Amino acid sequence: MLTISRVGRLFPGGVEALRDASLRLSEGDFVALLGPSGCGKSTLLRLIAGLDQPDDGALTWDGGPPAPGDIGYVFQDATLLPWATAEDNVFLPLRLRGLTRDAAMPQVHAVLRRVGLGGFEKSRPRQLSGGMRMRVSIARALVTKPRLLLMDEPFAALDEFTRHKLQADLLDVWRGAGCTVVFVTHSIYEAAFLARRIVLMTPRPGRIDREIASTLAHGPGTRLDPAYAALVAKTARGMADALQ
Amino acid sequence: MKWAPALFGLLALALWEGAVRIGEVPVYILPGPIAVVSAFVADPVGLLQSLGSTLFVTFAALIVAAVLGVAMAVAMSASRLAQAAIQPWAVALQVTPLPAIAPLIIIWVGDPFVALVVCATIVAFFPLFANTATGLASPPPELNDLFRLYGASRWRTMALLRLPAALPYFLSGLRISGGLALVGAVVAELVAGSGGFASGLAYRILEASFRLEMPRMFAALVLLALAGILLNFGLGAVGQAILRRRGLA
Ligand SMILES: Nc1ncnc2c1ncn2[C@@H]1O[C@H](COP(=O)(O)OP(=O)(O)O)[C@@H](O)[C@H]1O
Ligand SMILES: [Mg+2]
Numbered sequence: 183m184l185t186i187s188r189v190g191r192l193f194p195g196g197v198e199a200l201r202d203a204s205l206r207l208s209e210g211d212f213v214a215l216l217g218p219s220g221c222g223k224s225t226l227l228r229l230i231a232g233l234d235q236p237d238d239g240a241l242t243w244d245g246g247p248p249a250p251g252d253i254g255y256v257f258q259d260a261t262l263l264p265w266a267t268a269e270d271n272v273f274l275p276l277r278l279r280g281l282t283r284d285a286a287m288p289q290v291h292a293v294l295r296r297v298g299l300g301g302f303e304k305s306r307p308r309q310l311s312g313g314m315r316m317r318v319s320i321a322r323a324l325v326t327k328p329r330l331l332l333m334d335e336p337f338a339a340l341d342e343f344t345r346h347k348l349q350a351d352l353l354d355v356w357r358g359a360g361c362t363v364v365f366v367t368h369s370i371y372e373a374a375f376l377a378r379r380i381v382l383m384t385p386r387p388g389r390i391d392r393e394i395a396s397t398l399a400h401g402p403g404t405r406l407d408p409a410y411a412a413l414v415a416k417t418a419r420g421m422a423d424a425l426q
Numbered sequence: 427m428k429w430a431p432a433l434f435g436l437l438a439l440a441l442w443e444g445a446v447r448i449g450e451v452p453v454y455i456l457p458g459p460i461a462v463v464s465a466f467v468a469d470p471v472g473l474l475q476s477l478g479s480t481l482f483v484t485f486a487a488l489i490v491a492a493v494l495g496v497a498m499a500v501a502m503s504a505s506r507l508a509q510a511a512i513q514p515w516a517v518a519l520q521v522t523p524l525p526a527i528a529p530l531i532i533i534w535v536g537d538p539f540v541a542l543v544v545c546a547t548i549v550a551f552f553p554l555f556a557n558t559a560t561g562l563a564s565p566p567p568e569l570n571d572l573f574r575l576y577g578a579s580r581w582r583t584m585a586l587l588r589l590p591a592a593l594p595y596f597l598s599g600l601r602i603s604g605g606l607a608l609v610g611a612v613v614a615e616l617v618a619g620s621g622g623f624a625s626g627l628a629y630r631i632l633e634a635s636f637r638l639e640m641p642r643m644f645a646a647l648v649l650l651a652l653a654g655i656l657l658n659f660g661l662g663a664v665g666q667a668i669l670r671r672r673g674l675a
């Protein structure tokens with residue numbers, strides 16, 4: 183789907199946020215970008231989204247550059263419009279593409295149900311919990327049926343119970359939607375639980391160090407599965423090596 | 427507890443009346459509250475008409491200031507060039523004392539009503555402008571990125587993101603500017619004196635002071651203070667109601 187080759191990004195002021203980063207994304211991937219803060223994870227995500235341009239290297243899309251709506255983006259904060267209801271927040275991307283409310287609502291309601299928010303269509307962000315707001319944010323990213331879903335530490339601010347539930351639900355949504363996910367996190371546990379490919383990044387300058395493949399089978403007991411524990415251990419060891 | 431302010435007010439009024447009577451203070455120095463109320467009762471229509479005239483100027487100025495303030499804040503938020511061009515002038519306008527420029531304005535603008543509105547607008551403009559500008563810039567960068575990601579035009583982003591985000595800021599600016607517009611209208615009337623509109627409450631105050639009609643002057647002052655308080659609370663309540671309808675309060 184996308185080939186990122188030897189991309190570099192140098193911010194004014196001399197911060198080398200990325201150097202020589204290469205990565206290939208294929209249809210249906212679930213990639214975690216894992217690394218300590220400041221290693222250029224967000225920068226790489228913004229480059230993929232086209233919100234920022236690289237100083238070096240290139241991003242090559244199979245079949246041409248993405249159109250608006252091909253990419254969904256979820257930030258660390260839910261970043262909802264506080265004056266808009268859940269359904270109007272999810273309607274926003276379709277509205278920006280010129281759809282009328284009436285035409286969009288069936289899709290909007292379907293995606294809200296898919297993230298577990300059936301019945302909360304008319305709620306305002308301030309009436310929802312942090313986890314529910316994040317669900318609205320995910321629904322907003324999914325409503326255009328994107329081919330690529332970019333998520334920047336979306337669950338970092340949530341409590342552990344909510345985070346676990348959202349992680350499991352995200353995997354269901356990913357399987358249902360069949361899109362590619364690039365998920366930024368600084369949690370080894372989260373990366374190991376979610377991703378098929380764990381990409382380890384290191385700071386100063388931001389680099390992609392290595393990649394760990396996962397064959398973890400997901401089910402209700404995954405978090406207690408020795409295979410999960412082994413993957414966490416392997417990832418932690420890899421990260422420690424990379425940071426040497 | 428709820429009655430404490432009213433009780434305190436009544437007590438103060440009683441003390442005031444008592445002090446004036448016991449001290450035999452002449453009425454042209456300090457009239458007691460009863461004399462002030464009598465002065466109002468003697469000519470309620472005249473005083474209320476004057477109040478109406480001042481409030482008319484106040485509201486006209488507030489509307490003009492709101493339109494100009496929002497328009498300039500939007501222009502500034504949409505273009506760097508506009509920002510560079512507008513900002514220093516807005517600040518200059520804000521730091522210039524109205525009494526210093528009011529005589530000029532009254533001379534330049536022929537029509538006394540328009541002159542008063544211009545003066546009050548100058549005072550009311552800045553909080554509306556500055557608050558709206560702050561509000562337009564308030565959405566987090568992530569939301570701007572999101573609009574960009576979906577290919578929203580600058581004006582679409584303005585209409586769907588920046589303007590709605592600025593609404594609470596605008597409303598609190600409106601409340602501040604309401605009081606300022608009233609002050610501006612009064613100051614302009616005072617500067618204009620008999621050469622001005624000659625019908626506002628400030629003119630009544632001037633007139634009464636020339637004639638040493640202190641009770642009438644106090645009655646006009648009290649009306650002005652009450653109008654200011656009502657204006658402040660009224661605009662506050664309107665703002666709250668709008669925000670509640672928008673689910674923001
Ligand atoms: N717009 C910017 N201007 C200057 N420096 C930036 C900018 N964005 C990020 N950086 C710097 O680039 C480095 C990588 O940032 P980022 O990609 O946000 O890291 P991460 O998401 O992995 O924590 C950091 O040192 C950060 O301070
Ligand atoms: Mg980051």
